[in-house]
Amino acid sequence: MKKIVIIHSSSIICRGLTDVIKGYFNVDVFVFPSVEEFISRKVDARKLIVFTEHAENIIISQIRNQDAAKEVVIIQLHNKSESIENTCFDSSISIWAEPADFYNIIHPQLAAAETHSNEIENSNLTIREKDVLREVSTGLTNKEIAEKLHISIHTVISHRKNITAKLGIKSISGLTVYAIINNIVDTNSIDPNSLI
Amino acid sequence: MSIIKATDVFAEVIESNTQLLPVINRFNISLGLDNQTVEEICKKVDINLNFFLAILNTYQNPNYFHKLNPNDYSILEVVNYLKKTHAYYINYALPKLEKILQTLNVSCQVHNGAVKLIHTFYQKYKEELIAHIEDEESRVFTYIGRLVETQKKESDFSILTFEKEHTNVEEKINDLKTLIVRHIPPTYNQNVANDFLIELSRFEKDISDHARIEDNLLIPMVKHIENTLSV
Ligand SMILES: [Fe+2]
Numbered sequence: 563m564k565k566i567v568i569i570h571s572s573s574i575i576c577r578g579l580t581d582v583i584k585g586y587f588n589v590d591v592f593v594f595p596s597v598e599e600f601i602s603r604k605v606d607a608r609k610l611i612v613f614t615e616h617a618e619n620i621i622i623s624q625i626r627n628q629d630a631a632k633e634v635v636i637i638q639l640h641n642k643s644e645s646i647e648n649t650c651f652d653s654s655i656s657i658w659a660e661p662a663d664f665y666n667i668i669h670p671q672l673a674a675a676e677t678h679s680n681e682i683e684n685s686n687l688t689i690r691e692k693d694v695l696r697e698v699s700t701g702l703t704n705k706e707i708a709e710k711l712h713i714s715i716h717t718v719i720s721h722r723k724n725i726t727a728k729l730g731i732k733s734i735s736g737l738t739v740y741a742i743i744n745n746i747v748d749t750n751s752i753d754p755n756s757l758i
Numbered sequence: 759m760s761i762i763k764a765t766d767v768f769a770e771v772i773e774s775n776t777q778l779l780p781v782i783n784r785f786n787i788s789l790g791l792d793n794q795t796v797e798e799i800c801k802k803v804d805i806n807l808n809f810f811l812a813i814l815n816t817y818q819n820p821n822y823f824h825k826l827n828p829n830d831y832s833i834l835e836v837v838n839y840l841k842k843t844h845a846y847y848i849n850y851a852l853p854k855l856e857k858i859l860q861t862l863n864v865s866c867q868v869h870n871g872a873v874k875l876i877h878t879f880y881q882k883y884k885e886e887l888i889a890h891i892e893d894e895e896s897r898v899f900t901y902i903g904r905l906v907e908t909q910k911k912e913s914d915f916s917i918l919t920f921e922k923e924h925t926n927v928e929e930k931i932n933d934l935k936t937l938i939v940r941h942i943p944p945t946y947n948q949n950v951a952n953d954f955l956i957e958l959s960r961f962e963k964d965i966s967d968h969a970r971i972e973d974n975l976l977i978p979m980v981k982h983i984e985n986t987l988s989v
């Protein structure tokens with residue numbers, strides 16, 4: 563799951579950046595006025611992309627270690643007109659940058675988060691099983707799945723058996739919930755409520 | 759567990775299996791049982807002893823299969839019991855689960871999309887279950903009522919149709935449990951989640967016993983009646 567966090571004391575900058583990000587990406591953006599506030603409220607995601615104005619090493623490592631299970635990418639939000647280098651950040655960008663520059667800095671991170679989550683989070687399902695699960699959760703029949711994925715109905719059925727055995731979920735709507743939670747099915751274009 | 763007999767002290771039966779509490783309420787039996795035996799209670803509340811034992815033992819023993827003796831009790835007693843169980847689900851069990859689920863939703867420290875999905879999943883399940891119950895009451899139970907009253911079979915419906923179409927209502931409860939126990943991020947209040955799972959397990963047990971009564975008691979009894987009647 564991909565989530566973006568902005569930690570900045572200026573609410574105008576937070577709002578502006580939220581707008582820019584939401585204009586490009588369908589992601590959840592969480593805004594916090596301070597690092598303390600961010601640390602006290604757990605953001606539910608496997609990977610966070612954090613924008614922050616803070617530059618002190620100790621604060622950055624606090625953000626990074628907020629939850630050991632999470633992968634955190636930290637991007638410094640500075641107010642110089644040119645890019646500056648600081649080794650404790652994964653990247654940095656100026657609040658004076660163009661919206662397109664924000665796109666360029668976020669996009670690779672989100673793409674990485676996507677492949678990363680597919681590899682690690684659902685490592686118990688094979689890639690083919692995920693393909694089948696994706697189609698099952700959009701409501702296709704075994705026959706339709708077989709045609710779409712160029713495999714036999716028999717193979718589809720055996721994948722479905724393995725999926726149910728691995729996940730412990732039998733119903734199609736239960737499998738759909740799992741597929742949505744684990745980003746196996748793309749909910750940007752489909753309303754999750756219509757799938758279940 | 760052991761088979762419940764007519765001479766057992768009823769309070770002891772209940773003390774050893776609290777899952778039976780909602781079941782006895784459906785027979786209009788309340789607590790304050792003293793040392794009366796099952797038989798004495800039945801006489802007092804005016805319920806058919808054999809039927810009562812058949813139901814209790816179905817809940818008590820997962821493999822209990824009542825040996826059918828059609829003279830033991832009437833099909834209308836079975837239907838009446840099943841209706842009371844339906845009312846218990848609709849008026850008490852489902853609203854209770856829903857209330858806990860709402861509390862769980864609110865208890866999330868941050869927006870938890872997965873808990874929202876669980877809520878949606880539950881809502882859809884509830885709608886399906888209510889439709890299932892309404893179908894049984896409007897199509898099957900009324901048919902049985904007519905069968906008893908007119909003593910005639912019907913050409914467009916028989917209990918075989920119901921037997922073929924009777925769907926599994928427990929599968930999704932189990933999926934719901936699995937999703938919470940294994941798959942969703944636990945950023946909710948754990949006590950509330952535990953309450954929900956415990957309540958859900960109780961409900962799952964009750965409804966699977968209910969389905970067993972429909973499949974193993976109701977359907978064979980109606981088949982037996984149909985076989986003795988002409989069109
Ligand atoms: Fe029923």
Ligand SMILES: [Fe+2]
Pocket residue numbers: 890894924969972
């Ligand atoms: Fe049923």
